[in-house]
Amino acid sequence: MNLQHDLERERIYWLHKQPAPVSAVERMALDWLGRSGMEGKALRVGERAPGFRLPDQSGALVSLESRLALGPVVLLFFRGHWCPFCSLTLRSYQKAAPRFAALRSPLLAISPQGAVANGESSQRLGTSFPLLSDVGSHVNRAYGLAYDLxxxxxxxxxxxxxxxxxxxxxxxxxxxPLPATYVIGQDGMVLYAHVDVDFRRRQDPEELLAWLGARYADVGARGSL
Known part of the structure; x- marks a missing residue:
């Protein structure tokens, strides 16, 4: 599965499907987000990642700290199950999940939707990694990603x-939230960041796997990050 190819195909599909006024409003919204400077306010490489403890799709509480004990965490921020670009992204990362596991890099995904909606997303997409509910967008705001429509x-x-x-x-x-992808080192520092105001563009898991593989070629010898 090529995520970028699928995202572009989805973009073209909606471009033709949507009435012109709807597409115009979306373009104005993207322009507004671009002018807002939000990308520059988001958490950056070299900064400390705010900790959190959130319920997953089954209601179990998951903390960033507990996952960092396993390795550098790959953290995805997505908008919700209603967003086809988010669904494509989560499905793509699910297919790559065994390869992230082989690099001892656990996956976490966060959205502002409730646990019931995340449960529906997980069942529909077959995700094996936690989909966390950030109701109230407190974590999204802490990472500099939240905005009001x-x-x-x-x-x-x-x-x-x-x-x-x-x-x-x-x-x-x-x-x-702005869709974003982070890699958080075991010391809690941001090692990698991809943030884009355009919800149709996402970090490809293949590129991230290549980056992780190059940085941690000797997984067995890796210590605390």
Whole structure:
């Protein structure tokens, strides 16, 4: 599976499927996010990653600290099960999960949606790694990724998308994260960061696996990171 190919195919599909006014609002929203400077405010390489303890899709609490005990954590921030680009990304990482495990790099994914929605996502996509619920977007904000949808996009979600985001997120709010991918070292420092205001662009797991493989060629000899 080539994630970039699938993302581009999905982008073209929606470009042709959506009415022109809807596409225009999305373009304005992306322009607005670009002008906001949010990418520059997100957590960067060399900074300490905020810790967290969140429920996964089964309700069990998972902490960043507990996963870092296993190795450098690959941390994915996604918008929700309603986002086809998020689903493609999670499915792609699931297919690559055994290879991340071989590098002792556990996968975690965080979204603002509730545990029920994450459970539906996990069942539909067959994910074996935790999908964590950041209800209220506290972790998203700590990583500098959270933003509140402008009125134009809220109208799209309520009408054209038929996606009741405040219900899905279980907090009554209209907050989403910028999609992002981080690698957190065992010392809690950010080793790798990919953040993009365009929700249609994501970090390819193949590129990340190559980066991890080059950095930690001798997995057995690796100590604390």
């Amino acid at each position: 402008p009125a134009g996009l809220r109208a799209l979600f309520e009408g054209e998308y038929a996606t009741p985001l405040p219900e899905i997120n279980s907090d009554g709010g209209w907050t989403l």
